[in-house]
Structure formats: C-alpha cells, structure tokens
Amino acid sequence: xxxxxxxxxxxxxxxxxxxxxxxxxxxxxxxxxxxxxxxxxxxxxxxxxxxxxxxxxxxxxxxxxxxxxxxxxxxxxxxxxxxxxxxxxxxxxxxxxxxxxxxxxxxxxxxxxxxxxxxxxxxxxxxxxxxxxxxxxxxxxxxxxxxxxxxxxxxxxxxxxxxxxxxxxxxxxxxxxxxxxxxxxxxxxxxxxxxxxxxxxxxxxxxxxxxxxxxxxxxxxxxxxxxxxxxxxxxxxxxxxxxxxxxxxxxxxxxxxxxxxxxxxxxxxxxxxxxxxxxxxxxxxxxxxxxxxxxxxxxxxxxxxxxxxxxxxxxxxxxxxxxxxxxxxxxxxxxxxxxxxxxxxxxxxxxxxxxxxxxxxxxxxxxxxxxxxxxxxxxxxxxx
Amino acid sequence: xxxxxxxxxxxxxxxxxxxxxxxxxxxxxxxxxxxxxxxxxxxxxxxxxxxxxxxxxxxxxxxxxxxxxxxxxxxxxxxxxxxxxxxxxxxxxxxxxxxxxxxxxxxxxxxxxxxxxxxxxxxxxxxxxxxxxxxxxxxxxxxxxxxxxxxxxxxxxxxxxxxxxxxxxxxxxxxxxxxxxxxxxxxxxxxxxxxxxxxxxxxxxxxxxxxxxxxxxxxxxxxxxxxxxxxxxxxxxxxxxxxxxxxxxxxxxxxxxxxxxxxxxxxxxxxxxxxxxxxxxxxxxxxxxxxxxxxxxxxxxxxxxxxxxxxxxxxxxxxxxxxxxxxxxxxxxxxxxxxxxxxxxxxxxxxxxxxxxxxxxxxxxxxxxxxxxxxxxxxxxxxx
Numbered sequence: 067x068x069x070x071x072x073x074x075x076x077x078x079x080x081x082x083x084x085x086x087x088x089x090x091x092x093x094x095x096x097x098x099x100x101x102x103x104x105x106x107x108x109x110x111x112x113x114x115x116x117x118x119x120x121x122x123x124x125x126x127x128x129x130x131x132x133x134x135x136x137x138x139x140x141x142x143x144x145x146x147x148x149x150x151x152x153x154x155x156x157x158x159x160x161x162x163x164x165x166x167x168x169x170x171x172x173x174x175x176x177x178x179x180x181x182x183x184x185x186x187x188x189x190x191x192x193x194x195x196x197x198x199x200x201x202x203x204x205x206x207x208x209x210x211x212x213x214x215x216x217x218x219x220x221x222x223x224x225x226x227x228x229x230x231x232x233x234x235x236x237x238x239x240x241x242x243x244x245x246x247x248x249x250x251x252x253x254x255x256x257x258x259x260x261x262x263x264x265x266x267x268x269x270x271x272x273x274x275x276x277x278x279x280x281x282x283x284x285x286x287x288x289x290x291x292x293x294x295x296x297x298x299x300x301x302x303x304x305x306x307x308x309x310x311x312x313x314x315x316x317x318x319x320x321x322x323x324x325x326x327x328x329x330x331x332x333x334x335x336x337x338x339x340x341x342x343x344x345x346x347x348x349x350x351x352x353x354x355x356x357x358x359x360x361x362x363x364x365x366x367x368x369x370x371x372x373x374x375x376x377x378x379x380x381x382x383x384x385x386x387x388x389x390x391x392x393x394x395x396x397x398x399x400x401x402x403x404x405x406x407x408x409x410x411x412x413x414x415x416x417x418x419x420x421x422x423x424x425x426x427x428x429x430x431x432x433x434x435x436x437x438x439x440x441x442x443x444x445x446x447x448x449x450x
Numbered sequence: 451x452x453x454x455x456x457x458x459x460x461x462x463x464x465x466x467x468x469x470x471x472x473x474x475x476x477x478x479x480x481x482x483x484x485x486x487x488x489x490x491x492x493x494x495x496x497x498x499x500x501x502x503x504x505x506x507x508x509x510x511x512x513x514x515x516x517x518x519x520x521x522x523x524x525x526x527x528x529x530x531x532x533x534x535x536x537x538x539x540x541x542x543x544x545x546x547x548x549x550x551x552x553x554x555x556x557x558x559x560x561x562x563x564x565x566x567x568x569x570x571x572x573x574x575x576x577x578x579x580x581x582x583x584x585x586x587x588x589x590x591x592x593x594x595x596x597x598x599x600x601x602x603x604x605x606x607x608x609x610x611x612x613x614x615x616x617x618x619x620x621x622x623x624x625x626x627x628x629x630x631x632x633x634x635x636x637x638x639x640x641x642x643x644x645x646x647x648x649x650x651x652x653x654x655x656x657x658x659x660x661x662x663x664x665x666x667x668x669x670x671x672x673x674x675x676x677x678x679x680x681x682x683x684x685x686x687x688x689x690x691x692x693x694x695x696x697x698x699x700x701x702x703x704x705x706x707x708x709x710x711x712x713x714x715x716x717x718x719x720x721x722x723x724x725x726x727x728x729x730x731x732x733x734x735x736x737x738x739x740x741x742x743x744x745x746x747x748x749x750x751x752x753x754x755x756x757x758x759x760x761x762x763x764x765x766x767x768x769x770x771x772x773x774x775x776x777x778x779x780x781x782x783x784x785x786x787x788x789x790x791x792x793x794x795x796x797x798x799x800x801x802x803x804x805x806x807x808x809x810x811x812x813x814x815x816x817x818x819x820x821x822x823x824x825x826x827x828x829x830x831x832x833x834x
Contacts, residue, residue, distance in 0.1 A: 078762040079485050079494050081704040102486035110463050198582035205589020320465040376464040
C-alpha cells in the first residue's frame with residue numbers, strides 16, 4: 067500500500083523493488099497508491115475503488131499488470147516439462163491457445179495459478195500470480211533429465227477490461243480482432259511495438275491482455291491505448307477487488323497458498339487424475355481425493371454495515387463458540403448492495419444456507435453461506 | 451513504500467500481503483512507511499533515515515525483520531541436500547554455527563544470499579533475502595532422490611543492532627550471552643517465549659538476531675526488548691541503507707540478481723570449486739571462472755550535492771559517451787560526508803581511481819572508483 071509519495075523520481079526505498087515499464091504513465095494518469103507483487107510496484111489506487119469498479123463494468127479500464135511476470139519455457143522438451151508442472155491435461159492445448167492452470171508441489175499444494183500461453187509447439191509462457199515460479203521451474207529442471215530453457219523474458223502485460231474493450235481493440239488492431247476467442251492469443255505489432263494479445267483477464271468482464279515485448283516502450287504503449295479509448299470513455303484503473311470477488315476469482319496468498327489443495331477450492335476440473343499424464347503432485351492429489359477434503363471454500367454474505375474496504379487480516383469464523391474457518395477476501399459490492407466474501411471453512415459446516423459468525427475487530431457479526439460466484443455464475447459476460 | 455496510512459486496522463489492499471507478528475508494535479512505536487519483502491510488510495520508515503543511522507551506530511536499534519522468512523530443511527539427507535544448494539563448503543559447519551552463503555542456480559546465477567543456521571546434525575534454516583527459495587528448494591528436491599522435508603516454519607526474526615546491543619542482551623539473557631561468538635547461535639527461552647539467538651545482522655555493527663518461534667507472541671517480545679533497552683537508549687528502527695552501503699553489504703534484487711554471478715561481486719571466498727563437494731551451478735561457475743568475468747562490482751564516490759535518499763532507479767554510468775555500467779545502490783553517508791555507491795561496471799573500466807560519469811535525472815555528474823567497504827573495511831566492529 068504505497069501511497070502519499072510526493073516525487074515520482076524518488077519513489078521507493080531503493081532499487082530493490084522494480085518499477086513497471088508503465089510506471090511514469092500510471093503516475094501521470096493519477097495513480098496514488100502502489101502495492102508490490104513479484105518484486106515490482108503495481109498501481110492499486112486511482113482514487114475511489116468504487117469509481118474504478120463502475121468504470122470497469124460500465125465502460126472499460128486500462129490496468130498496469132506488468133507484475134504478472136512471465137516464465138518462458140522453451141527447448142526440445144518444453145511441452146513435456148510444462149505438463150510436468152501442472153495437473154491440467156495439456157494434450158489438447160493448441161498453439162495460440164491459453165489455459166488457466168494450477169501449479170502444484172509434491173504435496174499437491176498450490177504454488178501459483180497462472181494463465182498458460184502456448185506460443186509455439188515448444189514455447190510456453192506462464193503468466194504469474196505472486197510467487198517465484200521461475201525458481202520453482204528451474205529447480206524442478208535441475209534433475210529432470212529434460213532439455214529445456216527457463217527464463218523470465220522482457221514481457222509486461224496490460225489489461226484492457228470492460229464491455230467496451232472490444233471497440234477499443236478494433237480501433238487499435240482492426241476488425242479481425244473480433245475473431246479472437248476467449249482464452250486464445252495472437253501476435254501483433256502496433257506501430258512497431260511487438261505484442262502478444264490474449265482474450266483473458268482478471269475481471270470476469272469482456273477483456274484483453276496485451277503483453278508488451280519491449281520494456282523500453284511501456285509508456286508509449288500505455289498512452290496509445292488511452293488515446294484510442296478516449297472517445298469510448300476508457301479510464302485508467304487497476305484490477306478491481308470488488309469485481310474479482312463478485313466473480314469468485316482467486317487472489318493467491320489471500321484465497322489460496324502452498325497449504326491449500328485444488329479440491330478445497332472446488333477446482334477439480336483443473337486436475338486430471340485419471341489420464342496418463344505425469345505431473346508433480348499426482349500421487350498426493352490422488353490420496354487427498356480418496357481421503358476426502360477437510361476444508362472447503364465457500365461464499366458468504368456478511369450482515370453488517372457496508373465494509374469500507376477489503377479485509378486486511380483473515381477474519382475468524384465461528385459456529386457457536388468453535389472456530390471453524392477464516393474469511394480470506396471480503397468486500398462491499400455496490401452493485402449487489404451486499405458485503406460478500408470468500409472463506410475457507412471446515413467441510414461439515416459448508417452447506418449453502420448455514421448461518422455462522424464472523425469476528426471483525428472484536429465484534430461478532432452474522433453471516434450466511436451462499437452460492438458463488440456472486441454475480442454472473444456461468445461467466446457468460448467474459449466468455450461470450 | 452507504504453506510507454500515509456490512517457488506520458492500522460485497515461492497512462493494505464487485502465490479505466494478499468502478510469503482516470508481521472510485530473506489526474502492531476512497530477506502528478505503536480512510530481513506523482510510518484512500509485515496504486514489501488517475501489510477501490510481507492516490513493517497516494522502513496520511522497521518520498528520518500539519518501536519525502535511524504545515528505541511533506544505530508551510537509546506541510542500538512530494534513528492527514522488525516520478520517520478512518527474513520526461513521526455509522527449514524530436515525530429514526535424513528538434510529545435510530547433503532543443503533550442501534547441494536550452496537557453493538560454500540559446509541563440511542566444517544558445526545551444529546550451532548551460522549554461515550553467510552549464496553544460493554546459485556544451474557547457470558551460477560545468484561538466487562538468494564541467506565544466512566544459513568545449523569540447528570542440529572540434519573536441521574538447517576536458510577534466513578532469506580527477498581525471493582522464494584522455498585519453491586526453489588522444493589523444486590530441486592522433486593527428482594533429487596534425497597529424503598528431506600522442506601517447509602517454512604513459524605519463525606520471525608528481529609534484529610537488535612548497535613554498540614550497546616550487547617548490554618541489552620545481557621539484561622535479557624544473562625551474562626553467558628557474552629560468550630556467543632560472531633556467526634554462532636544458541637537456543638533461548640524468554641519468559642516462556644521460544645527463541646533462537648544468533649550473533650548476526652545486516653548492519654556491520656555489533657548485533658544479534660532474535661528468531662521468534664511462536665508468531666502469536668510477536669508484540670509481547672518486541673515490547674520486552676524495548677523495555678529492557680529503555681535505560682540504554684534503545685530506539686525502534688529499521689535496517690539502515692546508509693550503514694549497509696557503508697559496509698558494502700548486498701541488497702538482493704538491487705546489487706545482485708539471477709543474472710549476477712558470485713565472482714562479479716568479488717565473493718570468491720564463498721565458492722568452493724576445488725573441493726569434492728557437489729552443488730548446483732558448479733560446472734557453470736568453473737566455466738565462468740576460467741573464462742574470466744566481464745563485469746565487476748565497484749565502490750563509487752559521487753561528486754554532487756548530498757543525495758536526499760537512495761537511488762530508486764539504476765543510474766547509468768558512462769566512460770566518455772559509452773555506457774559501461776549502472777549504479778545499483780547509492781546514498782549519502784552523513785558520517786563520511788560523501789555520496790557513496792555500489793555499482794556494476796565493465797571489467798576493463800573497474801580500476802580504483804578511475805574517473806567516470808553517472809547520469810542522475812538527466813544530469814551527468816563526476817564519480818571516482820574507490821575501495822569498498824567504505825567504512826571499517828576489515829569488519830572489525832561487527833566481529834570482534
């Protein structure tokens with residue numbers, strides 16, 4: 067939560083945390099608070115988070131997500147190695163296609179939940195959440211006997227998200243961008259700036275990610291997109307906690323960590339235990355599935371005044387006097403006019419409709435377990 | 451650079467970044483700015499960095515460095531596995547001893563520069579700089595054939611550093627603490643709080659690290675130490691960029707990264723190429739040594755007005771019109787009354803006494819290569 071800085075030339079405590087290639091533009095366009103993610107500053111405040119939410123769902127916002135660093139896997143065994151890293155079956159992943167995947171360790175714990183991009187037969191990117199998968203992958207490679215090269219390329223994504231993002235993309239890249247299907251990618255060149263464009267994002271809205279492949283041209287790209295979006299009402303913004311919680315999307319370290327397994331999150335569809343593929347954590351995940359999970363992620367509605375912001379600690383959840391879980395992400399949705407939350411609780415208390423208590427700043431308030439996602443449960447908005 | 455927050459209960463953008471067990475105490479004692487390190491907030495501002503520096507070198511400061519997360523390695527093959535992770539020869543590392551080590555990848559690039567603690571025959575901690583060595587180590591273990599358990603224990607260090615830190619430690623732990631030698635550790639229990647204490651730190655001053663082994667007792671421990679230090683003039687503080695640059699100590703990501711090799715930093719003493727030990731990166735480091743390094747870290751004095759804070763970008767260095775390197779860490783030392791810097795430059799320009807130019811905010815200023823460390827080059831203060 068980096069706020070209140072007076073002088074962008076002297077922002078930060080040293081060079082230990084990187085600045086994004088879009089840093090100057092985001093400051094120019096009104097970023098006033100930054101967090102840190104994958105050792106890089108990310109703008110997280112352009113004034114009101116509610117205004118940012120409405121900008122996103124009514125028009126479109128441009129978000130600097132250069133912190134989604136890429137792990138690039140190439141070499142003759144790149145496909146085989148990438149499959150080793152994820153429990154999702156990649157045998158039908160076409161060149162030009164993306165998939166949301168989990169990376170699991172030998173215990174079946176979640177290390178990251180990136181978007182995987184296949185750029186060529188043996189050329190992959192993992193577009194990361196906040197952990198050093200570069201080190202994990204290089205570590206796995208050491209004794210793997212596989213011939214791969216693993217590095218962090220000069221790639222910095224932007225997210226253009228919201229219902230009018232399609233119109234802005236047409237203006238930038240021409241009519242043919244209409245054909246780009248949900249979770250597919252394409253190579254582009256915008257006035258000499260090398261890019262990959264994918265129809266993905268972290269908003270549950272129609273949206274695109276634009277992967278800059280030359281860090282020296284970040285501010286130039288940001289300005290070009292803002293200029294193209296001007297007449298459509300595009301606003302500078304940041305990934306919206308409100309919208310992503312409405313959509314039940316995960317934030318790594320908050321809703322999942324190395325001690326969380328995929329079944330606890332209901333992500334069984336991402337785990338191919340019955341196929342012949344070989345991946346790290348397969349035995350552990352088989353055992354977990356067979357034994358049955360002990361905790362489960364649920365959606366909650368909290369019966370209290372509108373929260374002023376997301377929870378910044380894990381609020382404990384009680385059934386009678388017994389602690390049975392924790393709230394991982396909570397926020398007030400101004401559209402639903404409700405406090406909504408993702409929580410991890412003991413499996414035997416996880417039924418829809420159950421009434422529980424949440425302890426917030428020493429006060430116990432009522433909550434009820436509800437279906438999630440909280441809005442657009444079939445993800446029709448983003449995918450259609 | 452987390453500053454200007456109004457309400458510690460709602461500090462941050464969510465639960466994605468952890469709070470230290472000492473968080474409440476550091477806020478109570480005056481922390482006003484935080485950075486992020488190993489996915490956790492670290493206090494980096496208690497008002498004036500110069501005042502913090504004088505507090506450190508004249509008396510003592512207490513620093514929350516819970517962000518130095520530990521990687522714990524146990525199991526029957528723990529010694530063999532730990533040796534695999536570092537080029538430093540561990541054959542003489544006694545139980546109860548610590549060593550400053552580098553962790554290198556298969557290319558000889560530096561992944562981290564932790565302090566290694568040996569707690570038992572097959573029980574090690576790596577006290578980390580800012581990168582997920584937990585993932586690296588777990589990745590290496592996957593196909594290693596070695597029987598080890600690798601996890602992050604509930605351990606959160608404090609640093610008590612400065613010339614009177616010894617007196618405060620005697621008050622807390624009794625006279626026997628005088629025997630604790632530089633880079634050795636001991637187990638303690640302070641009014642029921644389980645601890646490890648080592649004579650290490652990141653200040654080049656006399657100092658101790660106090661590893662809390664029960665995160666629920668963080669604020670209690672912090673307050674106990676502040677109370678014990680009251681009559682000696684102990685101040686709350688943070689690791690001092692001024693003192694660590696004076697001492698030529700590294701800040702990972704700033705002065706070294708995955709593309710930096712140990713020889714470029716002059717850390718040959720940490721690399722055992724001629725022994726029989728087996729470690730990751732050995733072949734690559736042999737090749738690098740044989741071919742000779744192309745860049746080298748040097749110390750610089752910058753001929754300009756006193757810098758108002760550390761550099762927040764890598765300032766380019768020129769010889770005539772040619773870019774030959776970059777300033778990695780720069781600061782004004784109020785004791786030396788000089789602007790001092792660590793820099794990485796081409797080997798053929800790295801001679802002591804060479805005059806070069808540094809570009810700071812579009813202005814070229816003069817600099818000269820000097821010996822480093824800039825103060826107490828034999829590290830007598832910390833080790834005697």
